[in-house]
Amino acid sequence: MSGAVYENPDLKRERSQCLFDKEEITNLIDGGKEKTKERRDLEEFIVCDEDLKDSVPIEYLSHADKYSAELRKACLLFKKLSNPSNGPAEVSTVALLSTGAGAITLKEGNPLALHYIMFLPSLMSMCTPEQQEKWLPKATSLQMIGTYAQTEMGHGTFLRGLETTATYDPTTKEFILESPSITAYKWWPGGLGQTTNYAIVMAQLFTHEKCEGIHPFLVQLRDEETHEPLPGISVGEIGPKLGFNTVNNGYLGFEKVRIPRDHLLMKHSQVLEDGTYIKPASTKLGYGAMVFVRVLVVRDVAVQLRKAVTIATRYSCVRHQSELKPGDPEPQILDYVAQQNKLFPPLAATFGFHFAANYVWDLYNSAREGIGKGDLHLMPDLHGLSCALKALSSSEASNFVEVLRQSCGGHGYMVCSNFPRIYSLVTAAETYEGENTVLWLQVAKYLIKTRMDKSGGKSVAYLIDSNLMNNKIVDLNNDSITNLFQRVAAGYVDLAIKKLEGYNRQGMAPHDAWNHSAIHLIKGAQAHARYVVADCFVRSIKEGKFSDPVRLILNQLCELLLTYWLVEHSGDFFMFADLSANQLFKLQSKYMELLGTIRTYAVNLVDSFDIRDEALDSVLGCWDGNAYQRLFDEASKSPLNKTSVHRESFEKYLKPLMKSNL
Numbered sequence: 001m002s003g004a005v006y007e008n009p010d011l012k013r014e015r016s017q018c019l020f021d022k023e024e025i026t027n028l029i030d031g032g033k034e035k036t037k038e039r040r041d042l043e044e045f046i047v048c049d050e051d052l053k054d055s056v057p058i059e060y061l062s063h064a065d066k067y068s069a070e071l072r073k074a075c076l077l078f079k080k081l082s083n084p085s086n087g088p089a090e091v092s093t094v095a096l097l098s099t100g101a102g103a104i105t106l107k108e109g110n111p112l113a114l115h116y117i118m119f120l121p122s123l124m125s126m127c128t129p130e131q132q133e134k135w136l137p138k139a140t141s142l143q144m145i146g147t148y149a150q151t152e153m154g155h156g157t158f159l160r161g162l163e164t165t166a167t168y169d170p171t172t173k174e175f176i177l178e179s180p181s182i183t184a185y186k187w188w189p190g191g192l193g194q195t196t197n198y199a200i201v202m203a204q205l206f207t208h209e210k211c212e213g214i215h216p217f218l219v220q221l222r223d224e225e226t227h228e229p230l231p232g233i234s235v236g237e238i239g240p241k242l243g244f245n246t247v248n249n250g251y252l253g254f255e256k257v258r259i260p261r262d263h264l265l266m267k268h269s270q271v272l273e274d275g276t277y278i279k280p281a282s283t284k285l286g287y288g289a290m291v292f293v294r295v296l297v298v299r300d301v302a303v304q305l306r307k308a309v310t311i312a313t314r315y316s317c318v319r320h321q322s323e324l325k326p327g328d329p330e331p332q333i334l335d336y337v338a339q340q341n342k343l344f345p346p347l348a349a350t351f352g353f354h355f356a357a358n359y360v361w362d363l364y365n366s367a368r369e370g371i372g373k374g375d376l377h378l379m380p381d382l383h384g385l386s387c388a389l390k391a392l393s394s395s396e397a398s399n400f401v402e403v404l405r406q407s408c409g410g411h412g413y414m415v416c417s418n419f420p421r422i423y424s425l426v427t428a429a430e431t432y433e434g435e436n437t438v439l440w441l442q443v444a445k446y447l448i449k450t451r452m453d454k455s456g457g458k459s460v461a462y463l464i465d466s467n468l469m470n471n472k473i474v475d476l477n478n479d480s481i482t483n484l485f486q487r488v489a490a491g492y493v494d495l496a497i498k499k500l501e502g503y504n505r506q507g508m509a510p511h512d513a514w515n516h517s518a519i520h521l522i523k524g525a526q527a528h529a530r531y532v533v534a535d536c537f538v539r540s541i542k543e544g545k546f547s548d549p550v551r552l553i554l555n556q557l558c559e560l561l562l563t564y565w566l567v568e569h570s571g572d573f574f575m576f577a578d579l580s581a582n583q584l585f586k587l588q589s590k591y592m593e594l595l596g597t598i599r600t601y602a603v604n605l606v607d608s609f610d611i612r613d614e615a616l617d618s619v620l621g622c623w624d625g626n627a628y629q630r631l632f633d634e635a636s637k638s639p640l641n642k643t644s645v646h647r648e649s650f651e652k653y654l655k656p657l658m659k660s661n662l
């Protein structure tokens, strides 16, 4: 696999006992044999290209040099991969380069990411055919490099509160963009700092002195030749962050910036020359780019989690510590049940999120097709599902990655373990594209509405079943546990409805009652999201074509994940699903048994994720298991180790202190 000569003997032993076809799992994750080949070819192309390598480890560079180094590689990569036959359909594949093969070279974050993830998709979904004809060729050839500028310093979640205004002037047939205060400054858009020359700007549209709500506008920010900001535009970078430090997140302010009327993205709503406003079929059609990214996040989070699990599992195989049996040599830490408890629930979750990501991706495509024909009926279900899965996958993955880091002890804290970076990427997904708490409340709103009105999409259909809470569950298996999650979700929804009605009877205003019920509402939404993942996992195993060994492994992983969630949230199941203490004891025993079973194939399973060393980027997780030598080699790259004494600091600070006779 890596072509390395050395192979750690513990890893070698595990690998010699593999009882399933690893390639089958690899193909499953990639989406088929062809896709595996495409990915491997692309990775090979990137790895073999000397120009795409860093001359100095990026960790030791200054903030500005890091940006420059990453931008160099991003530009080169897209130039090399650009292909005139790449039409819009290819764009999402290119976007995923930043988390897939692209991550091999763009480690700290791609300054062009927002161009591909949000700018191009916005042009494709919110422009008229004429606008697309004018802008898409320039955007796909990167003459126009754009971002999605929505969030402001004072407003992110509450879109109706955005302050940036776009006021139509019928005398010149232009919109005038204005940032009325410091809090109105756009703040956060990726690439906005120094990279992009255009942006889709979300602003409050005013025409005939009436505010029509937020709308997307294409705005040129910088001169196409000199890259200097245009008059009235104030633009820059927001500074260092927990991660994504080369994504070049920026700020943007407008002072009476005029743009032509037809720079309003007019597919869904229009302003005519005389200022007449034409409403969209739904005001939420303008939120399409956000929905697209929420859908992508679920897949991306599974990618990051697979990396973290691979690193921790391989390291746990080669690391020996303490004493399991008195007098025996130090065992592999993978043999400690407490360690397995840290590793295997996230291992199982990678599959759950993978299947859920496929499901929501298919729904996204069906909804988009419908919207293209004027059929909006899938929009509420897509909104509910994308919010639920984005929030669950990012929050669970952030918690799991932290536990996986801890599972590697001190070495997991090193940058060269790659845990800090993986953590910074997954935790960002808890916030961007809709802060998770806010998304949970959106899901809850949908669940409450469904339960009360007896109408809703496919993902919430179970809430309409009047027998849901009466079904007696005798055997606990993957199917019945999935049903228990439905009952917990419905139980919390009913409880929240009761609370809301109670507050209402006490004379409390509906918005206050909603606020007072938030904790139950969020718990209901979370149980619903777990139900969706459980259902996708169970159905994908039933409906997929697998060899017997792989089917067995998938069933065991599914059982482990569902049991783990049930045990972790057992209080909910006592309250709403008639779970007995005896059933819980049995489930705990089953859980322990599954940990032991998964232990036998865990190393082979993470191998089957087929993450090459360059993509894993971790001294602890390399295929050869040569963790200690690699740790040493990384330490030797520290600039402080270039000389035996760091002369400058010693002479300036240490020596005077040592001689000062304090």
Ligand SMILES: CCCCC/C=C\C/C=C\C/C=C\CCCCC(=O)SCCNC(=O)CCNC(=O)[C@H](O)C(C)(C)COP(=O)(O)OP(=O)(O)OC[C@H]1O[C@@H](n2cnc3c(N)ncnc32)[C@H](O)[C@@H]1OP(=O)(O)O
Binding pocket: 098, 099, 109, 110, 113, 114, 117, 148, 150, 151, 156, 157, 158, 159, 160, 190, 244, 247, 284, 287, 288, 290, 291, 293, 296, 297, 300, 379, 380, 383, 432, 433, 434, 435, 438, 442, 445, 446
């Ligand atoms: C991502 C891929 C991984 C790649 C990573 C790789 C490399 C990374 C490099 C860079 C970083 C990568 C990505 C980062 C990108 C991040 C980009 C951003 O963050 S852009 C900004 C995102 N901002 C948000 O998400 C804001 C969140 N807020 C909202 O969405 C809304 O305000 C709201 C909370 C949903 C409320 O909206 P609003 O106030 O307008 O709504 P109401 O008037 O209350 O009406 C609610 C009504 O509308 C329905 N609804 C809301 N949204 C939708 C929707 N999208 N679709 C359909 N319906 C919607 C809602 O259900 C209510 O319906 P009803 O109850 O029937 O009235």
Ligand SMILES: Cc1cc2nc3c(=O)[nH]c(=O)nc-3n(C[C@H](O)[C@H](O)[C@H](O)COP(=O)(O)OP(=O)(O)OC[C@H]3O[C@@H](n4cnc5c(N)ncnc54)[C@H](O)[C@@H]3O)c2cc1C
Binding pocket: 114, 147, 148, 149, 150, 151, 154, 155, 156, 157, 158, 187, 188, 189, 190, 244, 249, 428, 431, 432, 433, 434, 435, 436, 437, 438, 441
């Ligand atoms: C790495 C990264 C990249 C980003 N890229 C972009 C980009 O390209 N373009 C762009 O426009 N934006 C971008 N953003 C901004 C991002 O979309 C926002 O930060 C996000 O939507 C959250 O909004 P906020 O920061 O205003 O948080 P706030 O909404 O202020 O949240 C603060 C707290 O208030 C709570 N809260 C808010 N409202 C409610 C409520 N109704 N009920 C209960 N609690 C509530 C939240 O749960 C949270 O705990 C990015 C952010 C990050 C971190």
